[in-house]
Amino acid sequence: MTIFIYAVLIFLVIRFSVTVFNFLSNPKLPRVVKHYHDKVSILIPARDEAGNILELLNSIKNQDYSNYEVIVLDDNSSDDTFKLVADFCSTNPQFKVVKGNTLTPNWLGKNYACHQLSELATGKYLLFIDADETIKRGLINSLIARMEIGNLALLSVFTNQVMQTIGERLTVPLMHFILLNLLPLRLVRLSKNPAFAAASGQCMFFNAGNYKENQWHERVKHQVVEDVEIMKLVKQEKFNAEALLANGLIYCRMYKNLGESVNGFSNNLLAGFGNNIIILLLYQLLVIVGPLILILNFNVALLVLPLTLIVLSRMMISYLSGQNVLINMILHPFQMFFFLIISIISIKKHIFKTGTWKGRTIKVI
Incomplete structure (x- = not known):
């Protein structure tokens, strides 16, 4: 004993x-005042997200970056996700929605949706975010600034979590507790060792050229924690990558109870x-x-x-x-x-x- x-x-x-x-x-995404003009593809996989997705789309519309496209992939939803997004797109030309293909063998759903989205994207950068999130003014400029400073292939951000019920407060904080109690987050960028890998699929920001060369989601198509596995692969291939905390620039309500x-x-x-x-x-x-x-x-x-x-x-x-x-x-x-x-x-x-x-x-x- x-x-x-x-x-x-x-x-x-x-x-x-x-x-x-x-x-x-203090591994937080720094806020910047500089404005960039590179085209950013904001890619959103959505399955049965009728209750969440309009809040995200409106937050994108109201943010302070202008050169972007938004592509929503409806992943065989059983609710009104596609109709709601299509109606929104009809009055917002930078937004579009597509129907996803039927899930193929050996793929997990989100990984396949992200892969399809990447094939439709035309931006210099690819920003994968979930449908239950909202973004704030300054996020995209801050992401690009960090990518340029570090010559990064991938920047992943751990979003601030929105919790409204006691059930959420009893469970959701565990995510940051485990992360920040076990991994020195700065070492994701500073160490070349793939063992120091962390990422959040809620916000993955890629250099598009690097992504399309390496097809990161396809290479982890059957992995449950695809975000961490992609981070490991990126580091194994000797590309620069980083994981940071959101610093109030992007929020997510993961669960409702x-x-x-x-x-x-x-x-x-x-x-x-x-x-x-x-x-x-x-x-x-x-x-x-x-x-x-x-x-x-x-x-x-x-x-x-x-x-x-x-x-x-x-x-x-x-x-x-x-x-x-x-x-x-x-x-x-x-x-x-x-x-x-x-x-x-x-x-x-x-x-x-x-x-x-x-x-x-x-x-x-």
């Missing part, structure tokens, strides 16, 4: 060190750990079970260090991700509980191949 407690404390110190590094290096959150995160959590059940269980043992054992020991002297590190970590991560610090502090134990639940469900889905999203079975090859 003593060895286990020491292992828990050491792992906690390591994670805290990573969080401090991220906090001090607890059930959607648990189902959505459990579809890809294990894939984020390389589909390695042992690694995920070990992480849970050190992050959740370990601190719980320390608390149950009622050893105040032993608890001072871990509680201090956990509190400070949550404060820094909440600040970086633009989330409410106090709410995350209060809900932390409950978030960890749901993290454990999501992990168990994710393992079960992986073993029994029962993962689904918007009516499609998620097949892991």
Whole structure:
């Protein structure tokens, strides 16, 4: 037991060190005042997004960049997505909507939709975003500026998360918690090692020439966490790439309630750990079970260090991700509980191949 407690404390110190590094290096997308004029293709895969997509389209229309095209691919929606977008496009000539092809074998739906969108795009840059997002003035200029400064093939941005229900607040903050507690985000750009790879499919900004040369989505067509796999490939091919936090320039409401959150995160959590059940269980043992054992020991002297590190970590991560610090502090134990639940469900889905999203079975090859 003593060895286990020491292992828990050491792992906690390591994670805290990573969080401090991220906090001090402040890996946010810098806002710029310079205006660019290169053509940007904004590419939006949409499946059953009638309740979300008009808010996104209006946010694009109202932003401060002029040389762009927007292409929405309706991925065999069962709702009014296509009609709503078509009506919007009829009065906004820079926007168009197309019907996606039937999903082909060995492809996952979103990857295939993004691939089709890339073939229709004519811009110098390709911006892939999801239909449940909104963008703010300054985003596109800031993305281009960062691409030019770093001579990047890919820039991925972790969006600010919108949370309106208690179910969302219990689960959605886990995404930034895991990211900023485990990976020094600046190393995605600074290190050539593909092991330092992170990306968010909610905002992927590519150099179009590089993308079309390498066909990134086609090369990861069956991958659940295609965003991270693309980032790994880009780095393996020795191209420059970077992952940053959104800095209030793009927002996403991923889920509407607890059930959607648990189902959505459990579809890809294990894939984020390389589909390695042992690694995920070990992480849970050190992050959740370990601190719980320390608390149950009622050893105040032993608890001072871990509680201090956990509190400070949550404060820094909440600040970086633009989330409410106090709410995350209060809900932390409950978030960890749901993290454990999501992990168990994710393992079960992986073993029994029962993962689904918007009516499609998620097949892991």
